[in-house]
Amino acid sequence: MKVLDRRTRIEAAGGEAVFVVYDEPERLRRGILRDLDPVFPILLDPDRRAYAEWGLARASIAQVWLDPKVWRSYARMLLREGQRPARMGKDTLQLGGDFVVGVDGRLMYSRPQERDDRPAVGVLLKVLEEARGA
Secondary structure (H helix, E strand, C coil), X not given: CHHHHCHHHHHHCCCCCCEEECCCHHHHHHCCCCCCCCCCCEEECCCCHHHHHCCCCECCHHHHHCCHHXXXXXXXXXXXXXXXXXXXXXXXXXXXXXXXXXXXXXXXXXXXXXXXXXXXXXXHHHHHHHHHHC
16 A cells, blocks of 8 residues: 555644545455555445545446556556555445545545546645645
8 A cells, every 4th residue: 555655744744544445344354455454544434425425436347447557557566566456345336536634624635536547645645745834
């Protein structure tokens, strides 16, 4: 997890990463959390209410599984980094998003995911650090 590498900087900026997921806890442990010791809170949203409230859509099969960028990303993980992709969740079409919320509750940054196109953690950190300095 790239966020894990930036934990110190996130905390120094007064932030905390929180992950919202819809899968059951056991599926998470066997899948994306396998071999990881999570240090950030993970909130479970099995009914996907938060996903709906934040405007996070579902993709089509073509958007996800026929997108050459997705396959290039998996190939890069395997060939360059020697990583196998984590076991998928039960719904590979549910899109996520990245948000930065200020201590006052204001939304500082919002980027719903369109495919396999998450922003770099550095982008989120910059927003967080700018919010802290304001």
